[in-house]
Amino acid sequence: MAWTEAYSVGTESVPAVGYDLQDEDARALAVPIQELLQDTKGAEDVRRSLEEVTRTAFRIDRLETVLSATGAVSEWRVGESLAEYHLASQHSCVFPWPSGRDLKNPGTSGGGVDLIGFDTSGENAMLALGEVKTSRQQLWPPSALTGRHGLEKQLEGLRNNDDRKTWAVRYIAMHAVGKDWHGIFAEAMVRFLDDPQDVRLFGTLVHVTDSNELDLKTRAKNLSDGCPPATKIRLTAMYMSDQGLQIMAGEQVQWETPQ
Template sequence: MNIVYQLLENSSRNYQGVLLDEHRTNVCFKGPVRKSLQDYEEQQAILEDLREVVESLSTTGFDTTLALTDILSIETAEVDEKRTWRIGEAIAEVVLAEKFDARFYWNELRDARNPKGNKTGADLVGFVEIDKQVFFLFGEVKTSSQDIRPNPPNVMTGKGEMMDQMRGIYTDEYKRDILIRYLASKTRNLSDSDSFKIDYKNATVQYYRKKKKGFSVVGVLVRDVDPLESDINSCYHKLKADILDHTGLQLIACYIPINKDDWYSIINN
């Protein structure tokens, strides 16, 4: 991943354009992006449970066909192409984790009661380390092929789109508190030495130390067009007038050198 443009006002308030080359994109799509879209960790746990069921049934003489069929179905499952909004989020998580010291411990697919449903509140909920301090990260993700340069794409500036959503995270304390409680519920039964729980406790201290403004708001724009700074620079300058200095602010444009229509075929190999 290469930084192709940037503005660094300080370590917590900045914007960057990140370009992935074709090889890195393929590796990313077939590896961490696919694993995120399928919740690989949970998938493997379910497979282990089913294998134990098969072993138990076989030793007692019962039919194992249904359990074996489910195992095969899970092992050969492809990523659902109808969930186009999730692939951008998965790319964003990978870029933030690998390039910007972000950490995401919980795959929100585990909470989905409706497999086609979308969560509310924020696209990204995790942590970011800035100057050796851990903060809550609340982020929004948009994917766009629209090429209307030098203007930002509509997903950035339209009513209810990314800029409005980022302002909403900053101004809506109730929304943030709900997201923090969501994280708290996932750490409740973890040991005190677990990294997830440690990050949660440290981020909570920073949040209240700055009177509930100690967190980072992040926007990630995923594009399959050539990099251009005008995609995000004017948006950043408008946002920083509304999201004040004690809160982190970061805009990232992530450029993918492969047409969006081909992403799923790469992920599903």
């Protein structure tokens, strides 16, 4: 699909772009977003790993019951899946171990950095860390951007090497051992170990309302002040209707933020 740009603001070091997503765009995104929500790739890996033991219809049915147990689709999970798809398809990012796999209950947030992976757009991969907020609040900016635990503060912390960056690196390091993507991880770790500021940070707002550059303009300026040269930050906002987010999810969304 074509991403329709609503505005472009920000600074040289922190670009910030807003996109308008119509309901027809949501329909075009529905399949890849639902694959991420349901972790289709992870489920297929499990099926292949158990081919030798699932030789009866009874066992296959039982396994499918386990793999399809997703629970309610919270708005934040749809927002994170949309952000992940956008970064992967438009910015050469890969997120090989989705944080959703570690949720004991898909209706609850796992905490920590939302998206942990790699930017492969350059000659050598670099760590890519993403924070995502989803809001229906009819304010520009919404509190999800500006609050004490809002997107701006979270990105400031990662930019300034807070503990969350350390835990994010530990998280991906522990999952990389023995995986087929360990080579990309090793490339990124060389850069990180030489300079912990050599990372790519992405902040994504999924705002269920009309587009307005007030969401990102000040955030980009604030984050560019004192940003280390080795750290690359990009802000993105995506605007859509309630119906659009539900179309992407494939079912009723559990709303958590007020309008």
